[in-house]
Amino acid sequence: MPKTIIFVDDEEHILHALRRAFMDTEYVVHTSASAAEALALMEKGKADLIVSDMRMAEMDGHELLKIVKDRWPSAIRIILSGDTDKNTTLKAVTDGVAKAYLTKPWDDAALKAQIAHFFSMHDTLNSSGVLETINRIDRLPVLPDLYYKVVAMIQKEENISKISETIEREPGWVARILKVINSAFYGISVASVHQAITFLGMIIVKDIIISSDLFESVKGKGMGEMHVDFLWEHSNTCNRILHSLYLSIHHRDIPEEFALVGVLHDIGKLLIIKCFSDKLDGLVRQQESQPLRPRIDAERAIIGTSHAELGAYLLDWWNLPHVLVEACLYHHDPLNANVQNKELVSLLTIVDYFSWKAVGKKPRFDIRNEIYECAGITRTDAISAMKKAYPDFNE
């Protein structure tokens, strides 16, 4: 069945241009001049993807996509808006209302490629192999209450003091948040939640709440390289190296939406520990007896799908930004033609490789030259960033 897209914008010339751009595609395309019209279309027959402008009279894009998220959660929600709406747009991605944002003016070919990419990722995450495995899980881990409290405060545009006071009232959370920051960030040390939000921003603190809750839920569990303590160390190391490498290449911090990807990239392994504990023994034994076999092949054979797919499914289900879902899904396949954010995904694969080496383990994969090229660095750059972060690092 052809996929259906609804474009929503209150400017007719934009809708006209979008109709023309998508005229020769395989999609069924509808356009709406208002949020109310778009909702009426959704009522008649839900669309697979909705692309909305941000600033519209009566009901804006954020409100529209929030309704779509609640009533038709499987529809992919994207914002297409002008640069001037940057803050509100970022807010919509932060609170999970939109999966991604694209900016106006757009290039037709690039926009069509982006949309094809959203569909193809959605299909991969909903393929039978992934769904069969997911369906064997009684209940997917839900996000902690604190996350929803914080998101509600971001939506209300509360100030940093108020948000940090709320977090500080929750027992146990302050220590957990500070522990992640002091382990996963290179050269940053904070002593309070207020300082953490000021230095790192709300998006990062919100992502820390998500990841540390899942880590906490499997505390002390697992075995070998699939033990939570080992994964905690590996994930934090990845994050630290990623920040240090990005800073040395670009002389600026990594984009906020991507800042916790090192901590989150192997979250599928936590899901395996949590929900497939009966398979862990077989998986670890398989890894020990065939040290060169790619981990994801063994996972597919034993569990039915890989930790990359499971993790990406979970992040998508939690409505985390598309950029994180993509990185998680492709961190073992960064040259896949479907990858859009090639530089960051390749960089993640490289730091994943080096962080295995940092803990004295032999990675099960190699970094081909094309991956360094996509990341825009050389092997020498990676090694010198490693030595900066770990003075006694040995290649």
Ligand SMILES: [Fe+2]
């Ligand atoms: Fe991985």
Ligand SMILES: [Fe+2]
């Ligand atoms: Fe990893």
